[in-house]
Amino acid sequence: MRYGTGAEVLAGLDLRLAPGGFYFLTGASGAGKTSLLKLLYLAQRPTRGRLRLFGEDVGEAPRESLPAFRRRIGVVFQDFRLVRHLSAFDNVALPLRIAGHDDREIEGPVREMLAWVGLADRASAKPPTLSGGEQQRVAIARAVIARPELLVADEPTGNVDAAMADRLIHLFEALNRLGTTVVVATHDLSLIGAVKGARMMRLEDGRLSDPTGELRHPPSRQPDGAPA
Numbered sequence: 612m613r614y615g616t617g618a619e620v621l622a623g624l625d626l627r628l629a630p631g632g633f634y635f636l637t638g639a640s641g642a643g644k645t646s647l648l649k650l651l652y653l654a655q656r657p658t659r660g661r662l663r664l665f666g667e668d669v670g671e672a673p674r675e676s677l678p679a680f681r682r683r684i685g686v687v688f689q690d691f692r693l694v695r696h697l698s699a700f701d702n703v704a705l706p707l708r709i710a711g712h713d714d715r716e717i718e719g720p721v722r723e724m725l726a727w728v729g730l731a732d733r734a735s736a737k738p739p740t741l742s743g744g745e746q747q748r749v750a751i752a753r754a755v756i757a758r759p760e761l762l763v764a765d766e767p768t769g770n771v772d773a774a775m776a777d778r779l780i781h782l783f784e785a786l787n788r789l790g791t792t793v794v795v796a797t798h799d800l801s802l803i804g805a806v807k808g809a810r811m812m813r814l815e816d817g818r819l820s821d822p823t824g825e826l827r828h829p830p831s832r833q834p835d836g837a838p839a
Contacts, residue, residue: 621817636796638814644796651761652686685759687767691750693738698736699749706757724752743770764795
């Protein structure tokens with residue numbers, strides 16, 4: 612993957628994410644973690660090579676087909692990307708409304724999720740009135756509310772204290788036990804030991820090291836049936 616005509620920021624990656632797996636993605640700043648996540652949630656396309664998602668080749672898929680794939684993916688962005696004029700409740704409810712659920716179905720799950728992330732009393736607050744940590748928690752609640760098949764999180768605990776970070780990782784674990792494949796990019800290596808059976812992927816200068824045996828390098832054809 613490259614941006615414009617610049618040098619490749621990711622090169623020779625070959626990985627298979629097992630359905631229902633839990634993965635931590637680590638590496639120094641500038642190693643390419645965010646770029647790899649962008650490929651996984653279809654914000655960017657690979658400039659060469661092959662990308663399969665949910666068992667289908669999406670690297671060359673028509674642009675109009677991508678929204679259907681994206682609805683199966685939950686994303687926690689580093690910069691939150693909340694809708695500023697909507698309340699915390701309505702931001703979290705967005706994926707359910709896009710999926711066609713009516714307000715009677717939405718009310719209970721959204722309030723339960725806001726309570727889980729410690730924001731039950733901030734449901735009517737809009738993003739500009741929330742702290743960075745509160746916005747992060749709204750973004751996480753929005754990403755997981757629809758039980759996506761793939762959850763991609765970019766530094767999801769970077770703006771919260773250790774106790775809340777632990778709570779959020781346990782939320783990801785609970786979602787993972789329901790079958791969601793989880794990929795968490797983080798600088799916090801202490802999180803990795805908190806999830807039993809989690810795998811670690813490390814990026815160095817745009818290339819993956821292989822501490823787990825799940826990742827191979829240099830590239831070969833990716834197996835069918837993988838989430839990504």
